[in-house]
Amino acid sequence: MTTAAESLRQIAAAxxxxxxxxxxxxxxxxxxPWQAQVFAMTIVLHERGVFTWPxxxxxxxxxxxxxxxxxxxxxxxxxxxxxxVLAEGGIASVDDVERTTQxxxxxxxxxxxxxxxxxxx
Amino acid sequence: MSTDADHGQHHDHxxxxxxxxxxxxxxxxxxxxxxxxxxxxxxxxAVVERYETEVGPHNGAQVVARAWADPAYREWLLKxxxxxxxxxxxxxxxxxxMVAVENTPERHNMVVCTLCSCYxxxxxxxxxxxxxxxxxxxxxxxxxxxVLADFxxxxxxxxxxxxxxxxxxVRYLVIPRRPEGTExxxxxxxxxxxxxxxxxGTGLARSPExxxx
Numbered sequence: 001m002t003t004a005a006e007s008l009r010q011i012a013a014a015x016x017x018x019x020x021x022x023x024x025x026x027x028x029x030x031x032x033p034w035q036a037q038v039f040a041m042t043i044v045l046h047e048r049g050v051f052t053w054p055x056x057x058x059x060x061x062x063x064x065x066x067x068x069x070x071x072x073x074x075x076x077x078x079x080x081x082x083x084x085v086l087a088e089g090g091i092a093s094v095d096d097v098e099r100t101t102q103x104x105x106x107x108x109x110x111x112x113x114x115x116x117x118x119x120x121x
Numbered sequence: 122m123s124t125d126a127d128h129g130q131h132h133d134h135x136x137x138x139x140x141x142x143x144x145x146x147x148x149x150x151x152x153x154x155x156x157x158x159x160x161x162x163x164x165x166x167a168v169v170e171r172y173e174t175e176v177g178p179h180n181g182a183q184v185v186a187r188a189w190a191d192p193a194y195r196e197w198l199l200k201x202x203x204x205x206x207x208x209x210x211x212x213x214x215x216x217x218x219m220v221a222v223e224n225t226p227e228r229h230n231m232v233v234c235t236l237c238s239c240y241x242x243x244x245x246x247x248x249x250x251x252x253x254x255x256x257x258x259x260x261x262x263x264x265x266x267x268v269l270a271d272f273x274x275x276x277x278x279x280x281x282x283x284x285x286x287x288x289x290x291v292r293y294l295v296i297p298r299r300p301e302g303t304e305x306x307x308x309x310x311x312x313x314x315x316x317x318x319x320x321x322g323t324g325l326a327r328s329p330e331x332x333x334x
Contacts, residue, residue, distance in 0.1 A: 030169075032141075032143070032144070033144075034141075034143050034144045034146075034147040034148070036169040037147050037148075037151060037165060037169070038147045038150065039168075039169070039172070039247075040164075040165040040166075040168035040169045041147075041150060041151060041154060041160055041165060043168045044159075044160050044161075044164055044165060044168060045154070045159060045160065048159060050159065052289075053239075053289035053290070054288075054289045054290065056289065057236055057239060057288070057289040058236075061236040064253070064255065065255075067255065068255075069254065069255050069256050070250075070254050070256070071250055071251070071253040071254030071255065071256075071257075072250075074250075074253045075143075076143060079143060079146060079147055079150070082150060083150070086150070086153075086154075091153075091154075091157065091159070092150070092153045092154070092157075096153055097146070097149055097150065097153065100149035100152050100153055101145045101146045101148075101149040102145075103149070103152075104140055104144075104145040104148045104149055104152075105140060105145050108137070108138040108139055108140045108145070109137050109138070109139070110137065111137060111138045112136060112137060112138070113136060113137065113138055115138075117138055117140070119152065
């Protein structure tokens with residue numbers, strides 16, 4: 001468990017007091033569809049009681065604490081945290097995720113451009 | 122944190138498709154969870170649509186405007202924000218406890234989540250990029266007046282700045298100060314003055330003369 005104070009020390013050590021200017025103008029919530037998907041999966045799994053929000057916040061906090069100072073890899077951290085809680089909960093092992101990720105890469109590689117990518121076939 | 126920089130870089134078959142490392146990884150998570158019956162792709166679409174369209178700072182703006190216009194609602198909001206906000210139809214999916222903190226001439230409130238990015242989703246939608254950035258999360262605690270300056274806000278020296286650290290259980294909503302010259306405005310007109318940043322505490326409510334007619 002990482003406490004908020006520990007995270008804060010790590011964050012402060014990593015980025016000092018230089019605050020990047022906040023982005024102005026159009027701020028998209030999700031910059032890629034996978035970001036929306038990983039967010040929605042987390043919401044749905046929480047609703048099913050797979051984990052509590054404090055458990056989730058702790059898992060996400062561990063990754064965000066070592067993430068990019070500008071927060072640009074925020075949903076990468078989110079995906080990594082989801083993998084952690086799924087592995088810890090015995091729902092999907094690291095091997096399961098690696099194998100299925102490779103299956104998607106393989107599926108893409110045999111799918112002509114413009115056609116939907118599916119695992120079957 | 123990604124170790125996938127070398128994956129998916131084979132360009133010898135350009136007529137075929139390619140997934141980014143994160144795209145493939147998240148598809149894999151969805152595949153595994155769908156196989157186990159834990160998620161339904163249609164339900165995922167509904168969640169995304171809800172957060173992209175239905176839920177947003179306009180919900181929080183309605184809450185603030187109502188509090189400005191209706192002293193009884195303001196009292197209720199300060200005493201039991203979860204119930205007062207739910208009464209307007211903005212109910213959280215996380216069962217989070219909401220707390221409203223009111224700005225006054227003596228005290229300005231600012232919200233941060235030092236642990237990760239806890240945020241009052243039901244009233245403000247999804248958090249902006251900067252809220253999730255480590256730099257904001259550390260500086261808001263160490264130098265809140267400096268953060269306000271970064272956002273172009275200067276407060277009198279004798280105004281105390283109180284920083285509230287959100288948790289997974291408690292989310293804060295800042296009630297900004299009502300601008301001068303707004304006595305005759307309707308609740309909807311007032312809501313148009315309430316910005317997202319003003320409800321996080323990194324900004325102030327707009328003045329009516331600065332709103333384009």
